[in-house]
Every structure is written in C-alpha cells, then in structure tokens.
Amino acid sequence: MTTDTVPALDPATFTFTRRAWVPAPPPVVYDLVSDVAKIELWSPTASRVRYDDGAGPVPGAWFGGHNRRGEREWDTRSQVSTADAPAEFTFVVGGLDDGIVRWRWLIAADGPGSIVTQEWQLLRLDPVLGSTAGELAALRDDMAASAETTLIALGRWLHEHATKP
Template identity: 30%
Template sequence: MSKQLPGHVDNPVMEHRDSIDIDAPPSKVWGMVTALDRYGEWSSENTGGYWRKGPDGEPGTGQVGDMFVGINRRDGEEWKAPVEIIRRVDNEDFAFVTGGLEYNIVLWRYQLAPKGDGTTLTETWTLRKHSPRMVEHGQGEVDQRAHNARTSIRATLEAMKAAAEA
C-alpha cells in the first residue's frame, strides 16, 4: 500500500515527529487515536470538538472523507480548525489535514507499530503550506505554530500513554 497521502506536497514547509512506547496493545491505542472528540483529554492545545454532518445528515465517525471541527485554545486565544480524515488503516495509520484537502494546510498523522505486547505511537505534524494567518503575520507566526506543534505533540503522546496504561 502506498505511503503517499492525499494532498501530498513534494516540499512541505516543515515537519516534526515524535514517538513514544506505550504498554498497551495497538487496538487500545487505536481507539484513542481515532477518538478526535476526546483529544481535549490529552492535548495541551485541543480542547475537543465535534464531527460535522455528512451529505446523509449523519455526523462523521472517523472514516476517510469525514470532517471534524477541533476547538483549540492556547495563550488565552481560542479558535476552531476543521480537519478532514484522509487516511485510515485500522490499528496502523490515521491521518487528517487541517482545512481539509481543499486548503491542505497541516497534516497530522498517527502511526502505530506493535512492540512486544505494546505499541510504538508516532505523531507527525507536517506544515504543507502557510495558512492565511501565517502569510499575514510572517515567519514569527510560522515559528510559533511549529513550537506549539512540538510541545503539543509531546504532551499528547505522554497523556495518551498515561491513559492507555492506566
């Protein structure tokens, strides 16, 4: 199966990835990774969110093409970020892109690999292109978003580990 994801860009602006070993099977970790509405329990920036309704009027469930609106808060500022699920390989690979494929701004990807009786979870943040806010505010905004991503990824991984092992 191809590792190239929808909306792939040859030269992303920047990327950061981090991994953690979790003493829980991939199926348990997978249940957390795909529960976007629960990310507020683990993330230092995301406070939760909701699934958007599809053409059939039903809210998404995390399948490819489903849309989710994440609610984020940092440094006293709150904003919403729509994301589209672009990859789902159960118990292995889950990815979504901020702005959906229409805007294709940031790719968030979670990859799970069995490690003994546990799981290695890798989270990747790939800035595919500058958002309108980054264009307006320049490199300082880009640097701040990259810093936020690095700290948020580490916090999310550690919190997911603690929850999965509890």
C-alpha cells in the same frame, strides 16, 4: 533588502515528528486516537472535537474542534484522509482540497505495547499561522511541545485505564 515574509517561505520546512511507547496494543491505541472526541483527554490545546453528525473515522469524514494556544483561541474544521486501522489515522486541518496542516498518527506494535508517532506538516502558507519564518517556527515548536505532552498523557491514561488481571 530581503524580507522574511510568508510568500518567500517553503511550507515543507515546517514539520516535526514525535514518538512515544504506550502500554497498549495497536488496535486499542488506534480506536482511541481515531475517536477524535477523546483527544481532549490528552491534548493541552484541543477540546470539543466531534465528528459531524453521522460521520466517523473513515476517509473523507469531517470533524470540528476548538483549539487554544496561549491567549489565542480558534475553531477548526478537519477532514480524515487516512483511516487504516490499526496502523494509521491522518487528517488535514482545513480539508483535503485546501488544508493548511496535516496531522498523522502512526501506530506500530512493540512488545506488549505500541510505538505511537505523531507527525505534523505545514501544507501551505497562510498568514493566520504566521507571516515570518520566526512566527512559523514558533508555531511548529509549540505544536511539537503539544504533541509531546499529548503522547505522554496518552501513555499515562492507557496505564491508568488498563484492565488489571
């Protein structure tokens, strides 16, 4: 009898990419997404995200946050892996040495705005995320829906807060 347990799964199969056009140039978008405290303006799951005292959007910096998914709530610690203005901001939930999920923001100029890409990748298996392929797929799908909502809300926020001529 085979089982669908975490040790038999490949974390690399649990990933997604979502993209959206937003009405702002890459430097503006980068400054917003790398200021992790602003994510709660757009994300349906993240709140109270803050860099540690004295830290900011530089490789190695740590930040904490609070997350909600359905009835479940939890706190996270994340570490910045890439802060390459204005093109990429990436962090790893759990830290660079033992992280479980990587979130990557890519920003590319496109006419008067930018194409913003959010990538999510499971880096290692951890029962806290799920113990079956179905549970991990549900987590991935929930995070993909959250990323879509975040990208749409970011675009809307940029439109509403644009400096009018």
